[in-house]
Amino acid sequence: MSTKNSKLEMFSFDQIKDEFIGEIGTEKRTLYEQELQMEVLGDLIKKVRLERNMTQEELGKLIGVQRAQISKLENNTTNVTVETVLRVFSALKAKVNFNVELLNNSVKIA
Template sequence: MKNIKTLDQFKDKHFGKVGTVKRDELDLDYENFKIGAMIHEARLQKGMTQEELAEKAGTTKSYISKIENNVKEARFSTLQKIVELGLGGQLELSIKI
């Protein structure tokens, strides 16, 4: 049990403390990954293909695929269209300080 570490301890050791470039990049990449995973899951729950979602949101299948696979960051305005127009949902935003 001595060797068990929390996720934050692991990230501190291997990627540096919060505020360092390597750690901040890791955390940002994870946030982008989560957004893509949430869109993917919502799309599947709606029984939609990437092409159907793209058409409703006014974008391309390729763009949806890149977001879902964490290849491309979504612009806020496009993310809003994907969620609201494409999925019929509501995008919520919060700020933590």
């Protein structure tokens, strides 16, 4: 195998996502990014719960849901509302901040 004339081409992760998932703003890319964020949120819930030495059942009782619901949240197998996220982190004695970024600089209120 000759390496004289061959060059290794490098790609950024964003370029790879653009090529195989879709460019930013496309429906497929938006869904991918949302699913990724939900997976990170589930991992964070589990990490904080374990740091607080709580079982899924104990956390569920604090917010009024079954252990299975906490498992689903941690494993990203269910849709979750903002209200549920706030209740979970409140029970874990953790502060939640949401950051909203406007993609265009105009806001219209009907």
